[in-house]
Amino acid sequence: MQCYVFFGIQGSGKGTQAELLSRDLNFQHVNIGDLFRDQVSRQTELGQRVQAVIARGELVSDDLVFEIIGASLVSGREGIVFDGFPRTLKQAQYLVEHFEVRQVFFLELEEAVAVARISSRRVCSSCGANYNLISHSPLHENVCDLCGGELAIRRDDRPEAIAQRLKEYYEQTEVLREFFAGLNILAPIDASGSVTSIAASIRKVIHQLEH
Numbered sequence: 001m002q003c004y005v006f007f008g009i010q011g012s013g014k015g016t017q018a019e020l021l022s023r024d025l026n027f028q029h030v031n032i033g034d035l036f037r038d039q040v041s042r043q044t045e046l047g048q049r050v051q052a053v054i055a056r057g058e059l060v061s062d063d064l065v066f067e068i069i070g071a072s073l074v075s076g077r078e079g080i081v082f083d084g085f086p087r088t089l090k091q092a093q094y095l096v097e098h099f100e101v102r103q104v105f106f107l108e109l110e111e112a113v114a115v116a117r118i119s120s121r122r123v124c125s126s127c128g129a130n131y132n133l134i135s136h137s138p139l140h141e142n143v144c145d146l147c148g149g150e151l152a153i154r155r156d157d158r159p160e161a162i163a164q165r166l167k168e169y170y171e172q173t174e175v176l177r178e179f180f181a182g183l184n185i186l187a188p189i190d191a192s193g194s195v196t197s198i199a200a201s202i203r204k205v206i207h208q209l210e211h
């Protein structure tokens with residue numbers, strides 16, 4: 001099975017790009033965080049194991065991650081776009097052993113820009129609509145355009161949580177970058193521009209792969 005992989009700093013827009021590419025190619029978009037939440041909310045056997053690990057304050061093991069991916073793949077798609085996976089070297093090795101990795105897109109963005117983007121995110125506390133004070137601000141300050149609800153900052157997007165996530169990100173990233181660069185499948189992408197221009201850079205890399 002063919003796949004593409006996205007990784008990059010929080011705020012680089014990798015989730016958006018992974019979604020756009022998966023739609024274009026009729027690939028399955030696999031966001032690991034969403035897979036976990038889905039298994040937990042459906043209370044599957046895997047979901048209950050994930051919940052137990054999290055309740056103990058531990059990290060979900062690589063083997064459990066592999067099981068969840070295996071259980072979540074749908075048929076009828078021509079490939080997979082991974083988003084948020086791999087996070088460890090062991091996961092990266094599993095990936096290249098089990099899938100034909102066409103390209104790994106590394107979305108590069110300066111930390112200051114990333115932090116500004118993340119801390120501008122707001123979510124409606126009533127209907128869950130997403131806003132961004134930089135790129136998609138509400139018509140009235142702190143009020144949801146759709147339902148009039150009050151806008152809030154997600155717990156994950158508060159400064160102390162951002163700092164923790166960035167620390168984890170830098171710890172994980174270097175080893176992954178070296179691993180994929182060594183296999184000649186790493187494509188650095190400048191993620192400072194618009195969604196459209198980042199998507200265009202990604203298409204250009206894919207086009208070159210095909211010719």
Ligand SMILES: [Zn+2]
Pocket residue numbers: 124125126127128129144145146147148149
């Ligand atoms: Zn709302």
